[in-house]
Amino acid sequence: xxxxxxxxxxxxxxxxxxxxxxxxxxxxxxxxxxxxxxxxxxxxxxxxxxxxxxxxxxxxxxxxxxxxxxxxxxxxxxxxxxxxxxxxxxxxxxxxxxxxxxxxxxxxxxxxxxxxxxxxxxxxxxxxxxxxxxxxxxxxxxxxxxxxxxxxxxxxxxxxxxxxxxxxxxxxxxxxxxxxxxxxxxxxxxxxxxxxxxxxxxxxxxxxxxxxxxxxxxxxxxxxxxxxxxxxxxxxxxxxxxxxxxxxxxxxxxxxxxxxxxxxxxxxxx
Amino acid sequence: xxxxxxxxxxxxxxxxxxxxxxxxxxxxxxxxxxxxxxxxxxxxxxxxxxxxxxxxxxxxxxxxxxxxxxxxxxxxxxxxxxxxxxxxxxxxxxxxxxxxxxxxxxxxxxxxxxxxxxxxxxxxxxxxxxxxxxxxxxxxxxxxxxxxxxxxxxxxxxxxxxxxxxxxxxxxxxxxxxxxxxxxxxxxxxxxxxxxxxxxxxxxxxxxxxxxxxxxxxxxxxxxxxxxxxxxxxxxxxxxxxxxxxxxxxxxxxxxxxxxxxxxxxxxxxxxxxxxxxxxxx
Numbered sequence: 104x105x106x107x108x109x110x111x112x113x114x115x116x117x118x119x120x121x122x123x124x125x126x127x128x129x130x131x132x133x134x135x136x137x138x139x140x141x142x143x144x145x146x147x148x149x150x151x152x153x154x155x156x157x158x159x160x161x162x163x164x165x166x167x168x169x170x171x172x173x174x175x176x177x178x179x180x181x182x183x184x185x186x187x188x189x190x191x192x193x194x195x196x197x198x199x200x201x202x203x204x205x206x207x208x209x210x211x212x213x214x215x216x217x218x219x220x221x222x223x224x225x226x227x228x229x230x231x232x233x234x235x236x237x238x239x240x241x242x243x244x245x246x247x248x249x250x251x252x253x254x255x256x257x258x259x260x261x262x263x264x265x266x267x268x269x270x271x272x273x274x275x276x277x278x279x280x281x282x283x284x285x286x287x288x289x290x291x292x293x294x295x296x297x298x299x300x301x302x303x304x305x306x307x308x309x310x311x312x313x314x315x316x317x318x319x320x321x322x323x324x325x326x327x328x329x330x331x332x333x334x335x336x337x338x339x340x341x342x343x344x345x346x347x348x349x350x351x352x353x354x355x356x357x358x359x360x361x362x363x364x365x366x367x368x369x370x371x372x373x
Numbered sequence: 374x375x376x377x378x379x380x381x382x383x384x385x386x387x388x389x390x391x392x393x394x395x396x397x398x399x400x401x402x403x404x405x406x407x408x409x410x411x412x413x414x415x416x417x418x419x420x421x422x423x424x425x426x427x428x429x430x431x432x433x434x435x436x437x438x439x440x441x442x443x444x445x446x447x448x449x450x451x452x453x454x455x456x457x458x459x460x461x462x463x464x465x466x467x468x469x470x471x472x473x474x475x476x477x478x479x480x481x482x483x484x485x486x487x488x489x490x491x492x493x494x495x496x497x498x499x500x501x502x503x504x505x506x507x508x509x510x511x512x513x514x515x516x517x518x519x520x521x522x523x524x525x526x527x528x529x530x531x532x533x534x535x536x537x538x539x540x541x542x543x544x545x546x547x548x549x550x551x552x553x554x555x556x557x558x559x560x561x562x563x564x565x566x567x568x569x570x571x572x573x574x575x576x577x578x579x580x581x582x583x584x585x586x587x588x589x590x591x592x593x594x595x596x597x598x599x600x601x602x603x604x605x606x607x608x609x610x611x612x613x614x615x616x617x618x619x620x621x622x623x624x625x626x627x628x629x630x631x632x633x634x635x636x637x638x639x640x641x642x643x644x645x646x647x648x649x650x651x652x653x654x655x
Contacts, residue, residue, distance in 0.1 A: 244405025
């Protein structure tokens with residue numbers, strides 16, 4: 104009885120809880136301006152999806168915002184992963200009081216909220232206010248703790264004998280890290296990449312303080328156009344924007360779904 | 374652990390795992406994370422603003438002003454209420470979904486993917502979707518209940534992640550334990566609550582802690598649905614910080630940023646401690 108009912112309940116729940124909001128996005132993005140003023144669940148009388156997508160693409164200058172997002176996300180992820188795993192490797196392998204303290208400090212950022220107002224002042228003093236470099240620095244400062252936490256835990260599960268084999272062959276620490284340790288870290292780095300991409304790609308709060316009005320990213324751009332008079336009550340354009348902005352992440356997810364799910368859940372439950 | 378047993382182990386790790394590997398990461402942490410945090414403790418006691426160049430110390434003036442007009446405790450209360458509501462809803466939904474979709478059938482696998490779509494979407498987009506969906510219902514214009522509605526939206530966005538964690542937790546339960554309970558004559562209901570659920574303690578710890586901390590630091594969903602309204606009844610700390618910063622009142626924004634920092638720091642340790650203790654007892 105419950106066995107036969109369960110798939111029906113599951114599908115019904117998906118249709119109502121997820122399907123209705125997503126349908127609202129697609130239906131509204133497909134409507135003409137007049138029809139979309141009061142957004143509801145009725146299908147558009149005639150579909151204008153393609154025109155609306157084209158209009159936001161041009162009017163809101165999505166290519167520039169996309170470029171801004173990429174210029175920030177890619178270096179942030181690269182720097183955070185490389186520097187984070189370098190530190191995590193040494194923290195995991197050396198057990199002194201100093202490394203224990205440094206580890207605790209290093210992962211405190213997972214819990215503690217970043218000082219978002221004073222970081223602006225600091226960036227001004229460093230001459231990095233409103234720059235892509237400054238934004239990358241702020242994200243790196245926020246997400247290094249996540250990488251250090253995940254990677255240190257992972258390194259502890261790797262037997263040190265693997266490193267010693269390379270060391271006996273005369274490899275120095277840099278060579279051991281690059282040729283032995285880094286390749287072994289691949290699964291945990293994949294997890295960290297996904298999480299950090301997710302946070303940075305979608306962030307608007309920190310971006311608003313650091314680069315708001317100077318450099319455009321996709322969420323910042325959406326925020327500005329949606330709150331500015333330009334798009335007031337232009338729900339068809341807001342949701343066309345939402346579709347364009349969500350597509351890269353949803354497509355990546357669809358392609359690597361199994362790996363991503365395995366990655367996100369590893370480490371959360373022992 | 375190491376196979377080198379002769380000589381001082383410290384001397385060996387100094388050569389094989391040199392401390393300079395820590396330097397680049399910790400320099401960036403110091404400059405971009407710890408230094409601004411230290412600044413928080415300094416500039417909350419100044420008159421830093423967008424209207425003049427000089428910054429002078431003013432002692433506790435900002436705190437006095439923010440407490441005397443009630444803003445500080447009001448924002449604090451709203452933030453805590455919001456965080457608790459989100460933690461409760463997100464975990465109820467995530468747990469319910471995990472139990473419903475536990476078996477690895479085709480339908481369940483497809484359903485899980487759909488529940489993950491909101492996790493991938495930008496929180497801002499989620500906020501706009503529900504603003505449009507609830508337009509005309511008055512749900513986002515009630516001074517008492519809107520905070521609950523916004524917390525439900527926040528939970529809707531993140532419940533897929535909680536579901537994943539609970540699913541992973543359910544997978545760690547050894548089969549023979551549930552079988553033993555069956556052989557002992559325990560009902561399905563009893564087996565579920567007294568045998569299987571206790572195994573989920575680590576998943577509960579992780580989910581409750583991340584939901585609480587994540588929502589205390591929330592911004593996007595509230596901004597996109599209500600902007601802090603109606604009548605500032607959903608103005609969590611980050612909304613206040615955003616608003617006052619935009620008005621050039623940098624010292625007030627910094628003061629609230631410090632309050633948020635202290636709130637999270639003070640709540641994080643007891644929350645994690647209590648949840649860990651419960652884990653050990655179970």
